[in-house]
Amino acid sequence: MEFDLKKRHCYWFHEISKIPRGSRNEKAVSDFVVQFAKDHGLQWHQDEVFNVTIDKPASKGYENASVLILQAHMDMVCEKTAGSHHDFLKDPLDLYTDGDLLKAKGTTLGADDGTGVAYMLAILEDETLPHPPLECIFTTMEEIGLLGAEKLKKEDIHGHRLISLDGGGEVVTAASSAGGCDVNLDIDLHMVTNSDPAYVLHVYGLQGGHSGGEIHKERGNANILAVRILEEAESAGIRINLVSLEGGTKDNAITREAEYVFTTAADPSGLLASVKKSAAAIKEELKISDPGFTADCTPVRMPEEHAGDSSSSALLDMIYLMPNGFQHKSLAIEGLTLTSLNLGIVHTEGNHVHMQTLIRSALESGVDNLLGILRKLSSILDISMEVVTRYPGWNYSQVSPMRDKYAKVAEAHGRKLEVSAGHGGLECSIFKGLDPAMDIITFGPVSRYIHTPEEELDLASFDRAYDLLKEIIALCKD
Structure with missing residues (x-):
């Protein structure tokens, strides 16, 4: 399958893959996101640890809807094969396709969480997508302890519902994570x-x-x-x-x-x-x-x-x-x-x-x-x-309107939403700590072998998940 750069989520993944973005080395990709906001006339804020927030006003008909937060982390785990000479401080990732899969030669791919970053950039520039007011938060240093998200301030977060794009499985959402x-x-x-x-x-x-x-x-x-x-x-x-x-x-x-x-x-x-x-x-x-x-x-x-x-x-x-x-x-x-x-x-x-x-x-x-x-x-x-x-931790809640919306979209495509929970740490827990009433789902395409040089992204899932995400966002009219 072709990695089609005419598709904007593919294009943006390709662009950020040119920028070294290991944990604690996110300034360049953070500045790239800021420049994107400037180029598109969007309001933005960059903090001292290079987290970036971009706000986009609601589309027509969604002016009275509550704010929806989209969130992903910009950093990636930097691992390479024994024979690789890749320098994660200066070299772009060498992307290639293997059948229906996207990989990087000799290194991690950074689909965790480059897919989420690419989705947000594509959504922010899409003027045809119906959506509520969007608050897109790009965080840093997630892979070494959620350190970027820990610097977020309650007063800087204006939404009470969140789609974390650091998920996976296409129709799988997390419902809990450990503090x-x-x-x-x-x-x-x-x-x-x-x-x-x-x-x-x-x-x-x-x-x-x-x-x-x-x-x-x-x-x-x-x-x-x-x-x-x-x-x-x-x-x-x-x-x-x-x-x-x-x-x-x-x-x-x-x-x-x-x-x-x-x-x-x-x-x-x-x-x-x-x-x-x-x-x-x-x-x-x-x-x-x-x-x-x-x-x-x-x-x-x-x-x-x-x-x-x-x-x-x-x-x-x-x-x-x-x-x-x-x-x-x-x-x-x-x-x-x-x-x-x-x-x-x-x-x-x-x-x-x-x-x-x-x-x-x-x-x-x-x-x-x-x-x-x-x-x-x-x-x-x-x-x-x-x-x-x-x-903090994110404890399971039986009531979640966002999870209901996700399930409705999955069902419309003949699929059933799978709800999972893990014992690892997620940035969702930071947002839950800042706002205990935050309604959260996680979302992402199918990828495998993350944090290893064998990491791979299912390209068909990357496309399908993007369409599903747009449908979930369109349902957020309340």
């Missing part, structure tokens, strides 16, 4: 002279996965499992003194591998027997969800220092006792995780140990409860705790 909260936990270990043999506990072979999309699958977290093994050794009478802990690099990824170095004066055979016993029990527990789990304990060079009994126990106890993983499910939507948290990073530098956990919940009370538990534990164990970032 999030990053928490840092830190401790300075009190190091003392060591005279005991040292070992490294290596936990590996776990599947890991995204802490939003896979947390309900009960996969093992290497940080949590390593500490469990050491705590069970202590319960068997084996004194453990920590030296260093390493596990994970991202708080939104379930940790697949960890290496914890420690010392003990215990008989080696007793230590290894305890580790083996714990590992066998864990492997049985994970035989369905994470069958590759493995734990090895091997001698390493004796360090000059190890953590004293008090601080070593405090750190082990913190990780052992803190909640982690799947916590609660939604009773309104089948299969939806409501609340979770993930200890994604444990890192040691000198005597300082840094831990980072990510809390997710569609309910603010769910986040508050877990924060309360972590605060109590960290206070008891004298571990520093800091809430770094927090964004």
Whole structure:
């Protein structure tokens, strides 16, 4: 199928694909959108983080309709194949068609969320489309934590209904997303002279996965499992003194591998027997969800220092006792995780140990409860705790006039709207936090393998979805 640049949504996708727009590098594409507004005589505003809002007055017959917000993010995930020489700071994407699919040579395509940006530009320039007053919001830094949307101000948003164009599936809309909260936990270990043999506990072979999309699958977290093994050794009478802990690099990824170095004066055979016993029990527990789990304990060079009994126990106890993983499910939507948290990073530098956990919940009370538990534990164990970032959740609502309009358009084309909900974060939750009464749907064409160099956009769906979007907008006459 041809990628027809005579179609304006295709043309605008092609144009923005010429502009490097990785997260934190959106100024050029933001300025491009501003220039578009100037060229079309539309009112616009660009803020300090390069979010852009463009307003378009209602078409004839829609003057009394309420404002409709359209929204998409301008940034994209920048990933490339091992052999690619693409420079995401200066090179345009090299688009090509493969049958009915649009791809980029050796890189991510940026359909997430370039399709939404292209749709808005095409709609804003279309003088034939019937529509209510439009407030088109182009955000930045979505892919690294919804950072652009977090800078939006309530007084700058004038609509109370929203079509987020960061969706997909053509006739699929999200109805909920999790709020999030990053928490840092830190401790300075009190190091003392060591005279005991040292070992490294290596936990590996776990599947890991995204802490939003896979947390309900009960996969093992290497940080949590390593500490469990050491705590069970202590319960068997084996004194453990920590030296260093390493596990994970991202708080939104379930940790697949960890290496914890420690010392003990215990008989080696007793230590290894305890580790083996714990590992066998864990492997049985994970035989369905994470069958590759493995734990090895091997001698390493004796360090000059190890953590004293008090601080070593405090750190082990913190990780052992803190909640982690799947916590609660939604009773309104089948299969939806409501609340979770993930200890994604444990890192040691000198005597300082840094831990980072990510809390997710569609309910603010769910986040508050877990924060309360972590605060109590960290206070008891004298571990520093800091809430770094927090964004609200978008909880499911049974009543949604916008969702009804979407369903009506889908039905007119002989299709049924599919309502989904996820445990990841969406910019929708930011808008819901600014306006709890906001009526929201998500929308977008079919694309696959997002955030990878294999990303592809279904061109027929790209065309069909654009027509569906125009029909939904035309129904917004109230």
